[in-house]
Amino acid sequence: MPRGVLVRLVIFLxxxxxxxxxxxxxxxxxxxSWWSGFLPKERIRLGLDLQGGTHLILEVKVxxxxxxxxxxxxxxxxxxxxxxxxxxxxxxxxxGNQIQLQVPRASAERVRDLLKSEFPNLLLVSxxxxxxGSEFLLAFQERELRSIRDYAVDQSLETIRNRIDxxxxxxxxxxxxxxxxxxxxxxxxxxPERAKEIIGRTALLEFKLLDEARxxxxxxxxxxxxxxxxxYGYASKSEGTGTERVPYLVEARTLxxxxxxxxxxxxxxxxxxxxxxxxxxxxxxxxxxxxxxxxNVKRRLAIILDNRVYSAPVIxxxxxxxRASITGSFDMKEARDLAIVLRAGAxxxxxxxxxERTVGPSLxxxxxxxxxxxxxIGGSLVIVFMIAYYKGAGLVANVALxxxxxxxxxxxxxxxAVLTLPGIAGIVLTVGMAVDANVLINERxxxxxxxxxxxxAAVEVGFERAxxxxxxxxxxxxxxxxxxxxFGTGPIRGFAVTLCMGILTTVxxxxxxxxxxxxHRIATRKLTGISI
Amino acid sequence: xxxxxxxxKVPFTRYRHIAVVLSTVVNLAVLILLFAEGPKLGxxxxxxxxxxxxxxxxxxxxxxxxxxxxxxLGDSVIQDFGQEGDNEFLIRLEKTDLRLGALGEELRQGxxxxxxxxxxxxxxxxxxxxKVGKDLRQRGALSVIFATVIMGVYLWFRFELRFGLGAxxxxxxxxxxxxxxxxxxxxxxxxxxxxxxxxxxxFSVNDTVVVCDRIRENMRKVRRESLENIINLSINETxxxxxxxTGTALFVLFALFFLGxxxxxxxxxxxxxxxxxxxxxxIFIATPVILFWEKRKKK
Numbered sequence: 001m002p003r004g005v006l007v008r009l010v011i012f013l014x015x016x017x018x019x020x021x022x023x024x025x026x027x028x029x030x031x032x033s034w035w036s037g038f039l040p041k042e043r044i045r046l047g048l049d050l051q052g053g054t055h056l057i058l059e060v061k062v063x064x065x066x067x068x069x070x071x072x073x074x075x076x077x078x079x080x081x082x083x084x085x086x087x088x089x090x091x092x093x094x095x096g097n098q099i100q101l102q103v104p105r106a107s108a109e110r111v112r113d114l115l116k117s118e119f120p121n122l123l124l125v126s127x128x129x130x131x132x133g134s135e136f137l138l139a140f141q142e143r144e145l146r147s148i149r150d151y152a153v154d155q156s157l158e159t160i161r162n163r164i165d166x167x168x169x170x171x172x173x174x175x176x177x178x179x180x181x182x183x184x185x186x187x188x189x190x191x192p193e194r195a196k197e198i199i200g201r202t203a204l205l206e207f208k209l210l211d212e213a214r215x216x217x218x219x220x221x222x223x224x225x226x227x228x229x230x231x232y233g234y235a236s237k238s239e240g241t242g243t244e245r246v247p248y249l250v251e252a253r254t255l256x257x258x259x260x261x262x263x264x265x266x267x268x269x270x271x272x273x274x275x276x277x278x279x280x281x282x283x284x285x286x287x288x289x290x291x292x293x294x295x296n297v298k299r300r301l302a303i304i305l306d307n308r309v310y311s312a313p314v315i316x317x318x319x320x321x322x323r324a325s326i327t328g329s330f331d332m333k334e335a336r337d338l339a340i341v342l343r344a345g346a347x348x349x350x351x352x353x354x355x356e357r358t359v360g361p362s363l364x365x366x367x368x369x370x371x372x373x374x375x376x377i378g379g380s381l382v383i384v385f386m387i388a389y390y391k392g393a394g395l396v397a398n399v400a401l402x403x404x405x406x407x408x409x410x411x412x413x414x415x416x417a418v419l420t421l422p423g424i425a426g427i428v429l430t431v432g433m434a435v436d437a438n439v440l441i442n443e444r445x446x447x448x449x450x451x452x453x454x455x456x457a458a459v460e461v462g463f464e465r466a467x468x469x470x471x472x473x474x475x476x477x478x479x480x481x482x483x484x485x486x487f488g489t490g491p492i493r494g495f496a497v498t499l500c501m502g503i504l505t506t507v508x509x510x511x512x513x514x515x516x517x518x519x520h521r522i523a524t525r526k527l528t529g530i531s532i
Numbered sequence: 533x534x535x536x537x538x539x540x541k542v543p544f545t546r547y548r549h550i551a552v553v554l555s556t557v558v559n560l561a562v563l564i565l566l567f568a569e570g571p572k573l574g575x576x577x578x579x580x581x582x583x584x585x586x587x588x589x590x591x592x593x594x595x596x597x598x599x600x601x602x603x604x605l606g607d608s609v610i611q612d613f614g615q616e617g618d619n620e621f622l623i624r625l626e627k628t629d630l631r632l633g634a635l636g637e638e639l640r641q642g643x644x645x646x647x648x649x650x651x652x653x654x655x656x657x658x659x660x661x662x663k664v665g666k667d668l669r670q671r672g673a674l675s676v677i678f679a680t681v682i683m684g685v686y687l688w689f690r691f692e693l694r695f696g697l698g699a700x701x702x703x704x705x706x707x708x709x710x711x712x713x714x715x716x717x718x719x720x721x722x723x724x725x726x727x728x729x730x731x732x733x734x735f736s737v738n739d740t741v742v743v744c745d746r747i748r749e750n751m752r753k754v755r756r757e758s759l760e761n762i763i764n765l766s767i768n769e770t771x772x773x774x775x776x777x778t779g780t781a782l783f784v785l786f787a788l789f790f791l792g793x794x795x796x797x798x799x800x801x802x803x804x805x806x807x808x809x810x811x812x813x814x815i816f817i818a819t820p821v822i823l824f825w826e827k828r829k830k831k
Contacts, residue, residue, distance in 0.1 A: 049795075057664070192657075193637050354661035363584070363655040363795075370793035378787030382780045389533045389776070422724055425788055425796050429803070432784030433735065436777040440742065443773045450538055469745040472690055473738035479686065480679045480734030484727055487675035492727045499731065 002523045008516050016403060019410030026413055044413045047420030049491050050368055052361035053187035054195065058160075058351040060180045065152035065349035066145060070097045073122070077101070080118060086111060089132065097139065098125060104133040111136070149180065152348045157182050160351075162344035163198050181354070192358045194337065202306050202350050203341035205258030205279070207292065207324075208250040210300040210312050216249045227252055231302070233309030236329065243329070248309045250302050255292050257346070260285020264342035266335045267325070275335040276327040279342060286322025294318035305338075357490070371424035379405075379431045386435060390442050392531025396514050397438035404434050404502075404509040411501050420494025430502030436473065437510035440466040442532055455530040459518045463511070470511060478503045536772040544767050544815050545760050545823060551816035555705055562712035571715055574722030575658050577672070579665035581625040583639055584613065584656035587647070591619055599646035603638050614794040620655070672726040676707060679730050683737045691744050698821035699740045702813035706736045706806050709813075713805040719798040728802035735781070735803075736810025739774050740818045746770050747822070759826050763819050778811050 025031050026043040035041070048055050070093050077099065078091050088111070090102040099122070103111045108127075115122060115136070121144050125137040140148070153176060160182065161174045173185035189195055211228045224230050229252050234243045262282040268275050281289055293301070293315050302312040303326055310328045330338065383401065386394035408427060412419055445462035453461065478500055485496035575582045585596075593610045600608060600623075609624040623639065643652050660668070680703045688696030707729055714725065746766035754762065782804065789800035 059661075193640075352661075353659070355664050356657060356659035358654075358657040360653060360655045362586075362653065367793055367795060370791060371796075374784070374787040374791040377791060378784030381783040381787065385780060385783065421796060422727060422799065425792065425799060428784045428788055428792075429731070429781070432781035433777070435780050436738070436773075439773050439776045439780075443770075443776075447538070447769070465749075469742045472686075472741040472745065476683055476686055476737045476741060477731075477734035479682055480730045483675050483679045483682065484730045487671055487730075488723065488727065492723050495724075495727050499734075 005516055005520045005523055008512070008519075012403065012513055012516065016406060019406045022410040022413045023406075040414065042413060042416055044409070045416055045418045046364070046368075047418045047423065047491055047494050048185055048187055048357070049359050049421045050364045050419065050424075051187055052189075052359050052364045053185065054189050054192040055355075055357040055490060056184040056186075056196065056199070056353055057177065057355035058156075058182045058184065058200070059354045060153045060156045060182065060347075061350045061352060062149040062152045062180050066097055066140075066148050067093070068349070069148050070099065070140070073119070074099050077119065080114075081111070084114065086114070094137075097145075099138040101136045101138060102130050102133060103136070105129075106133070108134040153180055153182065155348045156351060159345050159347055160184065160199055163340055164195075166340045166344060167195060167198055169195070182351070188361070194333075196353065196356070198337050198340055200351055200353060201341050202347045203258070203344075204306055204346040205261070205326075205342060206254045206304045207256040207289075208252075208254055208302050208304060209296060210302050211249045211251050212300060214249060216247050219249045220247050224249060231304060231307055231309050233311070234329070246309075248302055248312060250304070250309070255301075256285070256288055258342060259345075260288065261342055261345070262322075264339040266332070266339050274330060275332055276325050277335055277338050277342065279324045279326060281322035281324070283322070286320070289322055289324065290318060290320050367421045368424070371421065371428070375424070375428045375431070378428050382431055382435060386438070390438075390532055393438070393442050393445070396517050397435055397442070397510070399517075400438065400509040400513045401431065401434055403513055404505050405431065407505040407509065408498070408502050411505065412498065415501075417497045417501070418494050419498070420491040422491045423494030423498045426495045426498030426502060430498065430506065433477070434502070434506040434510055437466075437470045437506060438514060440470055441511075441514070445530070445532055449530070449532070455528065456522050459522065459530070463515060463518075467511065470507070474503045474507055534772070535775055536768075540768050540771065541764065542768060542771075543764055545764055545820060548816060548820035548823070552820060555813075555817060558712070559705060559708045562708045562715075565712060565715055569715070571711065571721045572718065573665075573669075574720035574725075575624070575660045575665070576722040577665050577669040579660050579662035581657065581659040583623045583625070583654060585621050585623065585643075586653045586655050587619040587621075588651065588653075589619070591621075591647070591652075593621065595646075596621060596623070596643075600639070600642050602645070603642035605639055605642065620794070668723065672723065676726065676729050676733065679733045680704060680707070683733060687737070687741065687744065690741075691748060694822050694825040695740075695744045695747075695818075697825065698818035699737050699744075701821050702740060702810075702818035703733050703736060705813045705817050706732055706809045709809040710802050710806040714798070714802060717801065719801060722798075724796075724799045725802055728799050728806065731803060732806030732810065735807060736813065738777075739810055739814035742770050742773060743767055743814055743819065747819075760823055763823060767815055767819060774811055774814070778807050781807055 022040050022042075024035070025041050031039075031041060074091055074093050078088075081088050081091070086103070086107050088101060088103045088107075090100065092100050094100045101111070112124075112127075115124065115138070119138075121140060122138040123141050125139045127134055127136045129135075157174060157176055164172050164174065164184070164186070169186045169189055171187060173183065175183045177183040184199065186192070186195055214225060214228075216230070219225065219228070219230055228249055231248050231250055233246045233248060235246050236243055258279075260281045261279055262285070263280040265278050265280070266275050267278045297315050297317060300312045300314050303310050303324065305326070310326050326338070379401075383398045386397050386401075388394070390397065405427070408430060411417070441462050444466045445458045448458035448461050449455065481496050481500040481503065485493055485500070488496055593612070596610050605623075605625055611622050611624075613620040613622045625639070640654065680700055683703060684696040684700035686696070687699045710729060710732060711721075714721065719725070743766055746769055747763055750757075750762045750766050751759075754765075757765070785800050785804045785807070789797060789804060792800060
């Protein structure tokens with residue numbers, strides 16, 4: 001065997017050996033103990049549509065995060081002006097996330113200076129004379145808004161990652177996608193509804209004082225007085241079963257939020273009452289909580305989660321030690337989920353599920369089985385046909401085809417590409433399209449033979465003349481595969497990946513691997529006749 | 533074995549006028565259908581929720597509708613899925629004001645009340661918000677258009693402008709024919725259909741590439757022949773290859789269509805139609821465009 005042929009043969013066989021090695025972990029399940037550390041352990045990764053699981057895309061309502069920030073800065077501004085004893089008539093958040101500040105004429109200049117030095121983030125949009133002084137419109141700079149949005153998305157991602165970790169999902173994917181979306185993939189998850197509940201919850205814990213001076217009924221009828229709001233809780237009905245909505249009139253001011261939570265645990269309670277969740281505050285939270293309870297003894301403190309009042313106990317005395325409990329009528333599972341979200345922290349802004357794809361495990365298994373069956377039947381048809389049509393040359397093409405599939409599947413494992421149902425279809429399709437290169441070559445060889453060329457010359461010319469068309473046609477398919485990859489997500493990407501990888505392995509095997517055989521025959525001068 | 537005998541000389545270009553009329557009529561019909569009636573859109577594009585259910589026992593659509601009537605999902609579209617006797621159904625919940633995701637739960641409760649807790653299996657849920665649906669629709673359409681243009685540009689660079697133009701017109705034809713067939717067969721348009729259309733664009737242009745390659749070669753070899761004869765010669769010379777290659781692709785596609793399961797069936801169907809259309813369009817659309825261009829230039 002001449003050197004050139006031998007070298008190429010060794011390369012292709014080496015690749016085949018490496019492919020087999022890469023596929024061992026996928027097909028034997030557990031790798032044997034002698035499988036040493038440097039050998040690949042990665043199995044082919046199955047997409048959610050094959051192994052079952054949930055794919056979610058969440059949109060972070062970043063505008064809400066901006067509203068919250070503006071609201072907070074407005075509160076800071078009020079407090080600051082009060083501290084500095086600067087009189088002001090009005091400080092409100094208005095349309096377009098701006099703060100409207102009205103001050104008496106006398107202090108206008110001073111406010112202007114103070115704003116500049118103490119609130120450099122705020123941009124003075126306009127100032128105009130108002131009824132009794134000046135009115136300023138303040139807004140955040142565009143750069144500031146951008147960073148609030150970014151922070152909201154990043155922080156949501158972090159929080160959701162925490163929640164999912166605590167929920168216990170193996171190998172979740174949590175990524176930021178685009179401006180304000182978060183992509184979440186939870187493979188093999190058993191209870192997608194519960195997972196969505198945990199992920200999507202804002203979990204904003206707030207402590208607010210109840211306004212007991214005024215009547216709740218009156219407030220429900222004619223709207224809450226300024227500085228207060230009506231929130232609802234749920235309580236067991238006084239008669240019969242079920243729950244009813246109970247209104248609470250609370251002060252709008254938030255005394256404390258869940259930011260200070262160090263830990264949250266489910267605690268059992270005696271009897272039929274069900275468990276409750278104990279919240280343990282960190283040290284600064286404990287101090288704050290002590291001060292709040294100390295200042296408001298005998299008043300009722302509402303414990304509010306996502307705008308729902310869970311309880312509003314009377315503060316009996318100053319509470320040290322930083323422990324608070326959230327009671328409500330929940331079962332063990334709900335209490336555990338609540339503890340998870342409290343531990344992981346609140347989302348800085350609400351999120352909305354804008355896309356969900358859940359596949360049950362049985363459908364995935366069926367898809368794999370059906371994919372494999374169509375691969376075997378389709379592949380067999382092609383192989384039989386190639387031998388029937390081209391005899392010897394068909395056999396050569398078939399050998400190349402088998403190497404092709406081997407390389408392709410090994411590449412999927414090696415590059416850790418995700419195999420999806422359309423991806424399997426892509427492999428099946430590759431089998432059907434791969435022989436095109438050999439068809440082009442063989443047809444050309446037949447043509448040259450008919451034209452009176454010697455077998456050797458026919459083979460050489462056949463390969464040479466067929467090559468441009470083979471390359472062109474594969475490049476065009478590859479290009480559309482790239483566009484598809486760019487466009488698609490999840491399963492569709494899986495198809496684009498197998499399609500493109502399949503084209504590379506096809507050109508490699510159908511053109512260069514088959515050539516080795518013919519070159520060998522030519523070199524050993526045995527190519528006197530050709531079975532084609 | 534040979535399918536096309538060497539020396540076969542079918543004067544394909546002679547039929548080009550009939551072909552152009554026929555294809556124009558077909559394409560116009562598809563366009564009218566597309567714009568007048570519109571394709572059936574899957575949840576990917578229309579938004580909404582689709583739930584795929586399987587029952588261990590025999591269940592009728594009426595039973596399911598009855599079970600859902602109490603939940604406010606009573607007017608959902610329910611259809612059989614898969615083979616007869618699989619007891620699988622697709623339930624399409626139209627866009628509602630309900631929070632995405634919560635819909636599936638409501639459905640589950642309605643079914644549990646009527647069929648019992650373990651008497652059905654939720655095999656698949658797909659929920660897409662209206663904004664995402666619109667976005668995917670636009671990007672899907674754009675990617676098909678973009679791919680078609682790229683193919684034309686590629687052929688322009690590799691060969692000549694008129695070859696690229698012929699290819700683009702042939703590809704538009706294939707995409708339209710496939711879309712029409714999908715509508716007639718009642719399949720929904722979703723992301724996998726876009727994948728199929730892009731594959732058709734990438735594969736169908738192969739025939740055009742091979743024929744163009746041969747035309748160019750023959751133009752160098754036989755200078756005295758008319759372009760029409762060269763084109764006919766080239767189509768005939770590559771006809772065997774065209775039929776073989778599409779044939780082997782059709783083998784595996786038939787396998788996918790019949791054995792690959794109901795989820796992948798619309799995909800396989802599109803490719804079957806598109807690939808067959810691709811052979812036709814190369815012979816009867818792409819090359820006549822080249823010829824037409826040539827004739828116009830002479831005048």
